Amino acid sequence: MENNTFPQYFNLTMFVKLGNYRYLAFVLCLLLYAFIIFSNLVIIVLISREITLHEPMYIFIMCLSINSLYGSAGFFFRFLRDLLSDTHLISRTACFAQIYVIYTYASYELTLLGIMAYDRYVAICQPLNYHNKMTSKAVSKLVAFAWIYPCFSVATCVYLSCRLPLCG
Structure with a gap:
């Protein structure tokens, strides 16, 4: 007897009955999301407009803000x-x-933080x-x-996972 299935929909059970509080939770989360968008856009615009901030460290910070969006x-x-x-249902x-x-968001974040650590290592240990x-070419690479490495590595994992049946 096979007990494997490929369900078309998943039921998300983490949401409890919030009643009328769900509107308050929605507004608070929407305000949080608006704040995240606004603050990251300020960072992106500031770094892209200010010529003196066109240094590797600030370029990486701008990439972190794009990733956060x-x-x-x-x-x-x-x-x-x-x-x-x-x-x-989803x-x-x-x-x-x-x-x-x-998962790509998290992978981009960790990869960028690793690159930023390398940038600081070179700045401190080999000034x-x-x-x-x-150089600008090295920063571009x-x-x-x-962006490219996490994209393909996570895509491979998700592709292999989506082909698996669920048990139970």
Whole structure:
């Protein structure tokens, strides 16, 4: 007897009956999301407009802000929708798409933080060679690596996971 299934929808059971408090929770989470968007956009615009901030460290900080916008969009859209909804069903495809977005967000974050650590290492331990090693071309390659590597590694994992049947 096989006990494997490929359900078309998942029921999200983490949402309890909040009653009328769900509207308050929705407004508070929407305000938090608006604050995240506003603060990250301020950082991005400030760094892109100010010529003196076109240094590797600030470019990496701007990339972290872009990543924060990506990750918060991947989480908050569905979360806010589920706060107001009475049914908490998500399709299998949407579930794996959200898994992909959240996992790539985390992977981008860790990769960028690792690159920032390397940047600070070169700046502190090899200050005379810093401008030779951290050229704009090198920064571009590091940023491209920070976005491309997690994209493919997480895509491979999600693809292999979505092909597996659920047991139970």
